Amino acid sequence: MAHHHHHHGHGEDAPGSDVDWAEMAEPLEAQAELFAPLYTQVLTWLGEQVAEPALIVDAGSGPGVVSCRLARTFPGARVLAVDAAAPLLERAGQRAAGLGLADRFGTLAGELPSVLAESDGPVDLLWAARSLHHIGDQGAALIAFADRLAPGGTLALMEGGLPARYLPRDLGLGRPGLQSRLDGAQAAWFARMRAGLPGSVAGCEDWPALLAAAGLKHTGTRTFLLDLPAPASEQARAYVATSLSWLREACAEEIDTEDLTVLDRLLDPDDEAGVHRRPDVFVLAAHTVYTAVRPA
Structure with missing residues (x-):
């Protein structure tokens, strides 16, 4: 399971009525901008596979950085940013206008996958980055995604990868191996989140097989690396702090008392051992993208 937390993005993380998406827009944008080197690699790769799309849909776009x-x-493409959170789509529209893209950029608010039926015509490239796993029946959602593709159109699905790493194995406080234990806590949270989704269907997350079951031809799998070595920038430190804060809050029942104490120190901006100050903080993340084409 990929490293995963609430602030990743609507469409990339747990949707819910309790989230203030207007307040989340800024950290979501900051994270997407931090991951720019990874997205550059992904889009270069997609550019080699997809010939001059007319319509691109970003399914679960958040504030539209990747859109x-x-x-x-x-x-040459029109881009439609699709998300359930209207405040994030408003930010996406503002970003597009600021970049001079407004004439070929649109937004569509609604829940995936049903809202895709409202997209304007067949889609040549459908990009879904960590939005699928927040839909209860992932197989049915992939069929709905496939139905929106033009003949020869491509679905690019970002799911899986590896848990992100920010810290050395031995921090010099607490027991070594904190991040490995946090991975376990997060996996338990993820399983609860999936089980609690409406219409949740458990199944093997063999993405090429699921894409084939949706009537698509799997055309490629590639994993992309974000490697931001220590000493981390302020932007990277802020991302690490936000990530660990989310874990501290969402997964507290899965984390033992000693590790919670260490997390509190790591998150204290005045503690020399915390992520805001320590020299050994880094960001290393691996995200996997699967592509598949609707037969012509």
Whole structure:
């Protein structure tokens, strides 16, 4: 399971009525901008596979950072940012206008996958980055995604990868191996989140097989690396602090008392051992993208 937390993005993380998406927009944008080197690699790869799309849909777009990158990668395409959170789509529209993309950029508010039926015509490239796993029946959602594709159209699905790493194995406080234990806590949270989704269907997350079951031809799998070595920038430190804060809050029942104490120190901006100050903080993340084409 990929490293995963609430602030990743609507469409990339747990949707819910209790989330103030207007307040979340800024950290979501900051994270997407931090991951720019990874998205550059992904879009270069997609650009080699997808020939001059007319319509691109970003399914679960959040505030539209990647939507705008898609528009710049494919300058002949119209881009539709789709998300359930209207405040994030408003930010996406503002970002597109600021970049001079407004004439070929639109937004569509609604829940995936049903809202895709409202998209304007067949889709040449459907990008879904960590939005699928927040839909109860992932197989049915992939069929709905496939139905929106034009003949020869491509679905690019970002799911899986590896848990992110920020800290050395031995922090010099607490027991070594904190991040490995946090992975376990997060996996338990993820399983609860999936089980609690409406219409949740458990199944093997063999993405090529699921894509084939949706009537698509699996055309490629590639994992992309974000490697931001220590000493981390302030932007990277802020991302690490936000990530660990989310884990501290969402997964507290899965984390033992000693590790919670260490997390509190790591999150204290005045503690020399905390992530805001320590010199050994880094960001290393691996995200996997699967592509598949609707037969012509």
